[in-house]
Amino acid sequence: MLLEKYKIDEHNHRASPDHKRDFEFVAAKITNTKDILQKLEDFQIAIPSWALGTGGTRFGRFSGGGEPRNLEEKMEDVGLLHAINKSSGAISLHIPWDIPKNAQSTKALAAQHGLRFDAVNSNTFQDQPDQQYSYKFGSLQHVDRSVRKQAVDHNIEVIRHGVELGSESLTVWLSDGSCFPGQLNFRKAFQRTFEGLQEIYAALPDHWKMFVEYKAFEPNFYSMTVGDWGQSLLYANKLGPKAYTLVDLGHHLANANIEQIVALLLSEGKLGGFHFNDSKYGDDDLTVGSINPYQLFLIFNELVEGMDARTMNHASDLGWMIDASHNVKDPLEDLIQSVEAIKIAYAQALLVDTRALHAAQESNDVALAQEILQQAYRTDVRPLVAEARLQAGGSLQPLQLVRSLKVRENLIRERGQKTVATGL
Numbered sequence: 001m002l003l004e005k006y007k008i009d010e011h012n013h014r015a016s017p018d019h020k021r022d023f024e025f026v027a028a029k030i031t032n033t034k035d036i037l038q039k040l041e042d043f044q045i046a047i048p049s050w051a052l053g054t055g056g057t058r059f060g061r062f063s064g065g066g067e068p069r070n071l072e073e074k075m076e077d078v079g080l081l082h083a084i085n086k087s088s089g090a091i092s093l094h095i096p097w098d099i100p101k102n103a104q105s106t107k108a109l110a111a112q113h114g115l116r117f118d119a120v121n122s123n124t125f126q127d128q129p130d131q132q133y134s135y136k137f138g139s140l141q142h143v144d145r146s147v148r149k150q151a152v153d154h155n156i157e158v159i160r161h162g163v164e165l166g167s168e169s170l171t172v173w174l175s176d177g178s179c180f181p182g183q184l185n186f187r188k189a190f191q192r193t194f195e196g197l198q199e200i201y202a203a204l205p206d207h208w209k210m211f212v213e214y215k216a217f218e219p220n221f222y223s224m225t226v227g228d229w230g231q232s233l234l235y236a237n238k239l240g241p242k243a244y245t246l247v248d249l250g251h252h253l254a255n256a257n258i259e260q261i262v263a264l265l266l267s268e269g270k271l272g273g274f275h276f277n278d279s280k281y282g283d284d285d286l287t288v289g290s291i292n293p294y295q296l297f298l299i300f301n302e303l304v305e306g307m308d309a310r311t312m313n314h315a316s317d318l319g320w321m322i323d324a325s326h327n328v329k330d331p332l333e334d335l336i337q338s339v340e341a342i343k344i345a346y347a348q349a350l351l352v353d354t355r356a357l358h359a360a361q362e363s364n365d366v367a368l369a370q371e372i373l374q375q376a377y378r379t380d381v382r383p384l385v386a387e388a389r390l391q392a393g394g395s396l397q398p399l400q401l402v403r404s405l406k407v408r409e410n411l412i413r414e415r416g417q418k419t420v421a422t423g424l
């Protein structure tokens, strides 16, 4: 579905008086509004190619209709999202779910939608119909050298696809681990995995990054071979300067202090990228900011403070991606909400009076330090985020716009009610 710009403008025009009043109210209290708006405009969050369809659990999957049937339609959906929010100008491909048939035409289509290719993702957590060996007992950790080689070759193949598309990073998430005590020799599993990662690392182009993603549990429930940030950092440090840790918010044990993990990885120069989602219990893959928006703000506070301390570019020096599953909501609406939540947390973090916070910390003024953070968190920054979208040519009210244009109904008409997108 193509969206004509005048429809966004018409909708914006109607919403403009209310927005203007709200924006002026919040801008009056901020000194560096222009700078914040520019940063918000520059900040793009990649949409994974598996997020445009309805997700599910092992119990079932309930399609909402009009799901993209191929990579081209997925890119069309991300393009639509980006036209509306001007914040989703990148797509993160999953191989083999979304192998481009013709890289040149896929690239051309991306350019048409104003999209670039973010990290490419490999998959050794499932068996594909045409593959020779099974990953039932792991991939890079496997006791059988042939299985390990198959997994390494697949990752190198993913890099090749990424090179063709202009991607510059590879995300490796391994489901390797064990379900029962005694099943696995931890030391050998680590060593084999490290050797496999080394072979993949050797195939990276010079300017590429490798993101080693960790996860505490699932699908293995006793041990994971890349189970936490310590293990991921160990691999990344041993691999070399192109290897980094990737933090997926849902991949921690309950109540983990993710903001502290982020701060330390950043200060070690080893934080590579982010997978945003939210959770209450485990890897729930819920809409970003839907359960614990304060945690999201605290994470962004560390990100902004840490990146500024290293004079990093907020928009381009780390990989920003959503990794969520939309089981009961329209994926496009869910993504709009997720991107908005990320932008809100980022804007709030930009409002933190860093100098005052440092002074409060250095003088052990605990109450004041908390007050400074919450002053930023309790500011309604939505008009700032909306203004940045407006200035970039997007919509003041993305969710309302999608509904008033009957986007889903149009997609169902175009693609049918019973379409199923590739993915989980």
Ligand SMILES: [Mn+2]
Pocket: 173, 213, 248, 275, 323
């Ligand atoms: Mn992830």
